Amino acid sequence: MAEVKIRRLWKEYGAQVVLENLNLTIADGEFVTIVGASGCGKTTFLKMLLGVEKPTRGEILLDGQPLVYEPAPDRGIVFQRYSLFPHLTVTENLLLGLELAHSRVLGRLFGRARRQALERARALLEEIGLYTARDKYPSQLSGGMQQRLSIAQSVICQPKILLLDEPFGALDPGITADMHEIILRLWEANRMTVFMVTHDVKESFQLGTRLLVFDKKRHDPQAPEAYGATVTYDIPLNRNRYPIAA
């Protein structure tokens, strides 16, 4: 879990202002859902939290410390696609985070350490309903299975913050209910601060403990690039949920 403070954050690409003057304080263990029009800068916002894009102005504080602008194990990410490793089986994909963290030279675990890691992976696989597919390669999984695995892959490293960029966007509406249950369970069990971008307004209300709507406050029809989006609505939701209630 981590508290995230964002102060006077601006992001510009050349002459285009994408985000302007964001000021937010996100409490420990919050489940933040983010909605907004296409192209308004939601992915850009996540990329800055992840550390692959730098803000043009302003700062992001993580538990009071300035954010390190490089991806790091305290911030997990689930992209819409391509975040699994095609050369590793389901189990190996899940194991990878533990191996990278504990074996800095070979990136592999052996003997007892490996058995313990496998035990953890196994428990997580059962929780997300992928145990029977444990020896398959990602290309042999359905879209929903791939996203579940990708989420679990991040969660096993126990990040303080989990970033989700439209993780269920490409999925059949029929299976999103299962996905919601899994993500909520993992969030509660691992006490992470979650940021989830979605196109689905209903989903954002169901899942979040706080909903952010990104939109442009000012608009110049002659120069659409002159003004960026900012948070126009900031709505607390589901306040009774653990772990914020705790």
Next chain:
Amino acid sequence: MPRLVNLHPSRGTGLLLGLLPFVILVFAYVLGSNARLAENPDDKLLPAPSSFVETINKYAFEEDRRSGQRLWWVDTGASLKRLLVALTLSAALGLALGLAIGAIPYVRSLLLPFVAAFGMIPPLAILPILFIVLGLGETAKVALIVIGITPIVVRDIALRASEIPSEQLIKAQTLGASSWLLAVRVLLPQLLPRLIDTIRLNLGCAWLFLIAAEAIASTEGLGYRIFLVRRYMAMDVILPYVAWITALAFFMDYALRRARRALFPWAESV
């Protein structure tokens, strides 16, 4: 009536169809050979199939009168050794450089333009330099092959490395990967299948360079033999040697394809 593009031959039919061009080639040769020999029994251009059997017997199973060796196998061993040493070196060098170029932007800026320019040198044009600098021994022949195909391997591997989605690399970093671990656990394993593909595609070039080097300066080898007997227009030696080289190359290609499938099952569907 289904469209032609949707009609698939059965396994047996497919096999027969695959054999058909070979059968036609052999048949055409025998016809041509017979016709020429009927006109002139001393014709050297298209020797009778029976003379191939004689030559192969003489070269492969009888000791040469002068050297006391079975020339066919001496030549095969010498050529294969040069080829395999060169291919191993090219693969290792190509993989290491390609990975470094593909993964590390600084190395990319440093080496990619150089490798691209170096790859434009026609290898045969510098063969004399190799013979002058490295002597007429094995080193120069191996060096020609390595110089000829390594730049292609490097560039292909670097290209493949840059095709790996950035999402994967970012994800691995959020799982704690250092640059080194990124290379050995994420990039390298995904580059190996492509390395096999690249080597397969470059086999033809490798044989070309090998035979060129052997033709110019050698004392044994498949290419050396072909160019040696050319003086006597010994088609009965040249044709079996060419067929043998083709068979060896075909088998190497097949073995690499099988190895890829066995070693990297995940790469079949991506």
